[in-house]
Amino acid sequence: MIAKQRGRLGNRNFRSDCESSINSRTRQETRMHKLALALTLGFFMGTAFASAQDTKVDRPLDRLMVYAGTWNLQLEDFDTPFSKAGKETSSLKSKCWRSENYFMCEQFENGRSEQLTVYAYDAKDDTYNIYNIRDQAGSVRTGRLSIKDNVWTYLSQHQDSAKITYFRILNVFTTPKTIRFELDYSPDAIHWTVMSKGTEKKVGGI
Numbered sequence: 076m077i078a079k080q081r082g083r084l085g086n087r088n089f090r091s092d093c094e095s096s097i098n099s100r101t102r103q104e105t106r107m108h109k110l111a112l113a114l115t116l117g118f119f120m121g122t123a124f125a126s127a128q129d130t131k132v133d134r135p136l137d138r139l140m141v142y143a144g145t146w147n148l149q150l151e152d153f154d155t156p157f158s159k160a161g162k163e164t165s166s167l168k169s170k171c172w173r174s175e176n177y178f179m180c181e182q183f184e185n186g187r188s189e190q191l192t193v194y195a196y197d198a199k200d201d202t203y204n205i206y207n208i209r210d211q212a213g214s215v216r217t218g219r220l221s222i223k224d225n226v227w228t229y230l231s232q233h234q235d236s237a238k239i240t241y242f243r244i245l246n247v248f249t250t251p252k253t254i255r256f257e258l259d260y261s262p263d264a265i266h267w268t269v270m271s272k273g274t275e276k277k278v279g280g281i
Contacts, residue, residue, distance in 0.1 A: 135196045136173050139180075141251070142169050143169055145168045145278050146166070146277050147165075150271060152270065166186075167183070167275070168182070176196075177193055178196075180192045193208070201221070219231070225248040226245065226246070226247050242260050
């Protein structure tokens with residue numbers, strides 16, 4: 076992702092946008108949060124894999140530093156109301172830094188800056204609130220990240236009139252530098268349909 080969130084860090088160039096319904100930007104957004112990243116994320120403090128798995132580190136925002144660097148993506152989309160079947164490859168780079176209370180990544184796809192992602196840790200339930208800024212007008216999309224062992228899950232939703240559609244990015248760290256990701260949608264947050272899936276491999280540092 077980044078998963079995109081990933082993807083996008085964690086999944087990438089999806090034809091729906093979790094914030095503006097069927098919109099090509101979602102695919103790019105989830106790609107970022109799926110670097111894990113996702114989503115998409117994914118994405119070394121000491122031993123990176125331990126960091127990705129450990130949910131009891133002293134500084135929870137440090138877990139996210141695993142996303143920093145350059146990742147190569149291989150992606151397969153499926154026919155759904157929000158995506159079209161196809162395959163693609165791309166390169167995703169995350170330049171990341173943190174302050175006392177926030178973690179931020181500027182994310183580049185194939186050399187072009189696509190969005191700034193800000194993470195804020197919520198200690199009450201050990202999750203992260205996510206804010207994606209995608210244009211100069213300050214358009215912000217929100218989501219939530221939870222980490223359980225090596226599985227990073229990004230959740231968001233879009234409401235169109237009275238209808239709500241839920242989106243989920245699953246980033247599974249199979250090694251410190253490899254993520255298996257999946258992007259799903261659901262009408263009820265219970266029954267999920269796969270929109271896209273693929274892998275991310277880290278090929279460079281920050």
